[in-house]
Amino acid sequence: MKDKVESLYRRLADQLIPTPLVHSKELSTLCDCELYLKLENQQITGSFKLRGALSKFMALKDQQVDLSQVVAASTGNHAAAVCHAALKFNSKPTIFVPESVSPYKLAKLRETSAQIKIAGKQSGESEQLASIWAAERGLPLIHPYNDPEVIAGQGTIGLELWRQEASLDMVVVPIGGGGLISGIAAYLKEVNPEISIIGVQPENACEMADSIKKGHVVEPSQKSTISDGTAGGLDPETITLKYCQDFVDDFVLVSEDQILKSLQLLNQYAGIEVEPAAALALAGILKENSRFKGKKVAAIVCGGNIQHEDFEKLLSMT
Numbered sequence: 633m634k635d636k637v638e639s640l641y642r643r644l645a646d647q648l649i650p651t652p653l654v655h656s657k658e659l660s661t662l663c664d665c666e667l668y669l670k671l672e673n674q675q676i677t678g679s680f681k682l683r684g685a686l687s688k689f690m691a692l693k694d695q696q697v698d699l700s701q702v703v704a705a706s707t708g709n710h711a712a713a714v715c716h717a718a719l720k721f722n723s724k725p726t727i728f729v730p731e732s733v734s735p736y737k738l739a740k741l742r743e744t745s746a747q748i749k750i751a752g753k754q755s756g757e758s759e760q761l762a763s764i765w766a767a768e769r770g771l772p773l774i775h776p777y778n779d780p781e782v783i784a785g786q787g788t789i790g791l792e793l794w795r796q797e798a799s800l801d802m803v804v805v806p807i808g809g810g811g812l813i814s815g816i817a818a819y820l821k822e823v824n825p826e827i828s829i830i831g832v833q834p835e836n837a838c839e840m841a842d843s844i845k846k847g848h849v850v851e852p853s854q855k856s857t858i859s860d861g862t863a864g865g866l867d868p869e870t871i872t873l874k875y876c877q878d879f880v881d882d883f884v885l886v887s888e889d890q891i892l893k894s895l896q897l898l899n900q901y902a903g904i905e906v907e908p909a910a911a912l913a914l915a916g917i918l919k920e921n922s923r924f925k926g927k928k929v930a931a932i933v934c935g936g937n938i939q940h941e942d943f944e945k946l947l948s949m950t
Contacts, residue, residue, distance in 0.1 A: 633818040637787040644686055644788065647720070651675050651789075653796040653930065658901040663917050666928040668797060669898075670789065673906050673936030679861075680786060680812055680934050681706075681713035681776070687785025688774050689717045699723045703773050705762035707755050707860055708737030709935050710776040715744040726771075728762035730755050734860055736939040755864025756852050777811030778870040787815030793930055794823050801927040806912035806934050807831040807840050807883075808862030810872030816932070817879035828881045832916030834891060837863040841883040843873055858946065859891055861909030861935060884916035891915050896947055898933070907938040908946065 653668050660667040672680040685704075692699055699721045704714040705728040718725045726747040729738060732754055741748055749765075752758035759775065766773040775782060793800060793816070803820060805813040810831075817829040833841055836855035843849045843866065852865025866873070886894075894911035897918075898904055913931035917924050 633784070633787060634822040636784050637791050637815070637819045640687055640784055641788045641791050643690060644683070644785070647686055648683060648788070649675050650792055653793065654902070656902055659897065659914070662897070662901075663924060663929075664921060665917070665924045665926060667917070668800070668928070668930045669902060670793060670930050670932045671904070672789065672932060672934050673904060673910055677709070677712045677716050678935055678937040679709040679713070680789060681709045682716060683788050684776075684782035684785035684811060684815075685710065685713035685717040685774060688779060688781045689721050689723070691781040692772050693721065697772050699772065701726065701771050703762050703766035703771050704728070704776070705755065705759040706776055707733055707864065708741070709861060709937055711741050711746070712737075712937065714774050715741070715746050718746075726765075728752070728758045728765070730758045730864065732860065732864075736942060737937060740937070754852055756866060759867055775867070777809030777814070777872055778867045780871065783811050783815045783818070783872070783875065785815065786812045787819040789932070790816040790819030794820060797928070797930065798824075799928055800827060800930050802828040802830060802924060802929045803932070804830045804832060804913040804916055804929060805932045806862055806909050807833050808864070808909070809866060809870065810840050810876055812932070812934060813880060814872045814875035818875060821879050829879060830916060831876065831880050831883045832912040833862060833883065833885055834859045834912070835885045835887050838883075838885050839866050840873070840876060841885060844876060844883065849873060858888055858908040859912060861907055862912065884920050886912060886915040886919055890919055892946060892949055894918060899947065904933070904936065905938065905940065905943045906933055906936040910934045910936060
């Protein structure tokens with residue numbers, strides 16, 4: 633993974649923002665560790681997803697695949713990334729979104745040139761429907777996580793972390809489909825086998841953690857979570873299960889109240905408004921504080937695509 637990610641990063645460098653890794657004195661004191669925030673909410677399109685989307689588009693172009701039309705499924709952030717990347721490759725995207733999609737993210741998508749199809753009750757179902765639709769028409773699918781090229785793209789975050797702070801002891805990562813943690817973990821474990829990679833999921837949507845325990849992909853959770861960016865189940869054939877089995881050291885599950893509290897703390901001490909999924913890493917560190925004590929820890933703040941009014945409503949719930 634190391635060579636692949638480093639080669640890819642050289643090609644993507646002029647199309648991405650190398651997002652800052654910021655030490656937070658206040659949160660470090662609160663968490664009793666040296667805490668750094670990797671601010672992927674400052675990436676173009678507002679989340680880490682652009683890295684994987686650009687990587688996949690570039691791979692398809694190298695294979696001389698016709699990119700005039702592409703298909704993707706997303707609750708919002710991956711769709712925004714695909715639409716942005718599509719502009720660079722003169723492509724027309726069709727985006728499948730679940731019925732549960734955030735109204736704000738859906739409205740933002742409707743501002744693009746993409747064709748929007750609302751299909752499926754949750755993101756896992758939308759992904760399967762998009763895959764079928766693309767296959768029937770012979771169109772390339774830009775999957776949000778179940779793709780080695782997308783995973784390599786997310787791995788560029790691991791490369792940046794290594795260059796920004798090579799002495800990190802632990803990296804804590806939100807998990808939905810697992811593409812983000814797969815890329816980061818595969819890269820960092822190769823350059824530093826001693827580093828610990830911890831995944832965090834909501835208690836109400838912990839499909840990856842449950843799948844690791846059972847050794848196979850489990851059915852989607854029927855519970856609701858404010859962390860919509862990490863909800864919706866897994867592709868039954870996802871390669872990220874194997875990545876997580878091989879490279880992720882442990883999982884922490886957090887409650888809805890813990891997510892809300894961490895969202896408030898990120899706003900209070902880091903001055904950022906982010907979506908609930910971006911608060912998962914901090915929530916996990918606070919919940920299991922003793923395992924991080926005295927360590928140098930990076931928390932991935934994965935995205936910031938949330939309407940101000942919705943953010944304020946969430947804060948009022950804490």
